[in-house]
Amino acid sequence: MLNKTGVPSLSLIKTKFPEQNKLFKAKAITECYEEIPCNPCSTSCPFEAITIGEDINKLPVVDFDKCTGCGICVYSCPGLAIFTVALKKEKAIFKIPYELLPYPKVDETWKAVNRDGLVIGEAIIKKVILKPKQDRTLLVEVEVDKNLLYDFITIKE
Amino acid sequence: MIFKDLVIIGGGPAGLSAAKIAAEAGVSCLIIERDPFLGGQLIKQTHMFFGSEKQYAKTRGLDIAKILIDDCLKHQDLIEIMTSTTVVGLYKDKVITTLHDDTYNKIKAKSIIVSTGASERFFAFENNDLPGVYGAGAVQTLMNVYGVKPADKVIMVGSGNIGLIVSYQLHQAGVKVLKVIEAASNIGGYKVHASKIRRIGIPIETRKTIKRAIGKDKVEQVEIVSLDDDWNIVDNSSEIIDVDAVCISVGLIPQRNLLSMIDIKTKFIKELGGIVPIINEDHQTSDKDVYVCGDVSGVEEASSAIVEGYYTGLIAARNLGKEHQDFKTLNIDYKNQLLNLRSGPFGKKTLKGLEIMKEDANVK
Numbered sequence: 001m002l003n004k005t006g007v008p009s010l011s012l013i014k015t016k017f018p019e020q021n022k023l024f025k026a027k028a029i030t031e032c033y034e035e036i037p038c039n040p041c042s043t044s045c046p047f048e049a050i051t052i053g054e055d056i057n058k059l060p061v062v063d064f065d066k067c068t069g070c071g072i073c074v075y076s077c078p079g080l081a082i083f084t085v086a087l088k089k090e091k092a093i094f095k096i097p098y099e100l101l102p103y104p105k106v107d108e109t110w111k112a113v114n115r116d117g118l119v120i121g122e123a124i125i126k127k128v129i130l131k132p133k134q135d136r137t138l139l140v141e142v143e144v145d146k147n148l149l150y151d152f153i154t155i156k157e
Numbered sequence: 158m159i160f161k162d163l164v165i166i167g168g169g170p171a172g173l174s175a176a177k178i179a180a181e182a183g184v185s186c187l188i189i190e191r192d193p194f195l196g197g198q199l200i201k202q203t204h205m206f207f208g209s210e211k212q213y214a215k216t217r218g219l220d221i222a223k224i225l226i227d228d229c230l231k232h233q234d235l236i237e238i239m240t241s242t243t244v245v246g247l248y249k250d251k252v253i254t255t256l257h258d259d260t261y262n263k264i265k266a267k268s269i270i271v272s273t274g275a276s277e278r279f280f281a282f283e284n285n286d287l288p289g290v291y292g293a294g295a296v297q298t299l300m301n302v303y304g305v306k307p308a309d310k311v312i313m314v315g316s317g318n319i320g321l322i323v324s325y326q327l328h329q330a331g332v333k334v335l336k337v338i339e340a341a342s343n344i345g346g347y348k349v350h351a352s353k354i355r356r357i358g359i360p361i362e363t364r365k366t367i368k369r370a371i372g373k374d375k376v377e378q379v380e381i382v383s384l385d386d387d388w389n390i391v392d393n394s395s396e397i398i399d400v401d402a403v404c405i406s407v408g409l410i411p412q413r414n415l416l417s418m419i420d421i422k423t424k425f426i427k428e429l430g431g432i433v434p435i436i437n438e439d440h441q442t443s444d445k446d447v448y449v450c451g452d453v454s455g456v457e458e459a460s461s462a463i464v465e466g467y468y469t470g471l472i473a474a475r476n477l478g479k480e481h482q483d484f485k486t487l488n489i490d491y492k493n494q495l496l497n498l499r500s501g502p503f504g505k506k507t508l509k510g511l512e513i514m515k516e517d518a519n520v521k
Contacts, residue, residue, distance in 0.1 A: 002348050003343040003344055004342070004344065004361075004363045005351075005360075005361055006344060006348060006351030006352045006353075006354065006355035006361050007352065007355055008352070032349065033348060034347065034502070035503075036207055036347050037458075037460070037498045037500075037501055037503070037504070038207035038208060039209050039214065040205075040209075040210075040214045043209070044215070054497075055500060056208070056209050056498075057500055057501030057502075057504075078204065078205035078206055078215050079349025079350065079352075079353065080353050081349040081352065081353075099329065101329075113356060115352065115356050116355065117355055117356050117357060117358035135215075135216075135220075136217075137205075153356050154356050156358075
């Protein structure tokens with residue numbers, strides 16, 4: 001699937017998630033399935049929660065006990081392949097990287113989109129962060145239905 | 158005639174990096190660049206780069222260009238730069254002739270580093286000469302260097318990293334990318350790039366190719382077809398799509414033309430992108446005073462070109478009698494960086510190509 005369409009299978013996606021009971025606080029999900037020479041997620045993490053090691057081709061491993069869900073890795077990943085997610089009652093709160101115009105604004109309702117580029121529901125924009133150190137990659141916090149936990153990946157106006 | 162210790166032909170990532178290290182070692186160099194700007198292909202790369210911190214990972218390509226250029230400008234006493242200057246002749250006695258504003262010049266060098274990069278590969282299909290058929294790199298130059306929107310509706314042919322990245326950047330610029338087609342059975346580039354464009358609604362379809370472009374004075378439609386596992390066209394698989402541009406991104410060819418003017422030994426090594434100069438570990442060609450680095454000696458990512466540039470600058474300086482004060486440390490560091498960049502699945506091809514090269518590299 002991934003090799004032919006760019007869309008990972010559900011079982012592959014789930015390998016990157018912790019147990020749902022760990023998601024009461026935000027955790028980083030590194031959707032990095034292929035060994036490429038790259039390690040900014042690991043070197044940018046202030047909590048040493050993401051390990052790649054000497055060989056920068058290795059896949060990142062997240063220590064979910066150390067990860068605070070701060071989101072620094074989200075805008076540091078050159079592949080835009082990391083997001084954070086937390087579960088709050090019936091909602092899932094995601095922090096995603098975003099590099100398209102127009103920028104979303106807080107309290108707007110955008111479309112929730114899956115990895116196939118299809119609309120799967122609504123996404124309420126909670127925060128839009130753009131600091132100089134993010135180097136023009138927006139960090140957008142959105143709220144979607146909890147049942148979209150493994151499907152949601154980005155937003156569309 | 159101008160006399161120079163080291164002349165570097167091509168001011169892209171490899172050439173700039175070579176100049177920086179050679180200048181640090183005390184060698185006076187001249188960078189000759191055909192374009193009006195230094196930085197090579199980096200200046201149009203708006204995405205963040207992979208690699209590690211040493212190769213400026215997570216920095217956008219255009220900002221890496223600024224860093225490398227600034228590094229050279231710090232050595233203004235030693236590094237001279239000529240832009241909009243084309244090398245039109247290279248001679249065995251290390252005389253280089255250049256063209257700038259209709260003026261020819263002659264430069265004599267003790268050593269030469271050729272870092273001319275690579276050019277886009279093209280391929281044959283009906284009407285491929287219609288206006289609207291572009292190389293993906295050309296589209297990127299129009300968009301990101303000159304701010305020109307190249308088309309409204311495009312199809313991307315080829316799913317290597319360039320095809321995937323340019324598709325993403327076209328989408329960012331408000332151009333509709335209908336799909337990316339790939340003749341091979343799997344996506345060629347990094348899957349993170351593929352996932353990034355798939356989620357914004359651009360489908361990637363493997364085992365498909367373009368059969369012809371259709372249009373009177375410019376591209377109006379394309380016919381695409383499916384391929385079977387033996388690369389034959391599948392019957393009744395034809396699909397006609399309305400587009401106003403076709404982007405071709407089917408790979409790069411090392412730009413070794415200048416080297417053939419001085420009979421440098423070359424070899425066809427498909428893993429390195431085609432005909433490449435045969436080099437030894439020190440990046441010396443069959444003429445020991447002519448070095449190469451970057452894509453001209455094998456097509457790879459810019460991160461490798463940067464490290465190769467540093468390494469070649471270091472060696473060329475030493476051979477000119479100016480050993481860098483950190484020679485030993487840097488020598489080992491650059492070799493390790495290159496090995497690290499190439500030790501994943503994507504680096505296998507390069508390593509295999511370099512092994513094949515070694516068989517012929519008794520040119521020291």
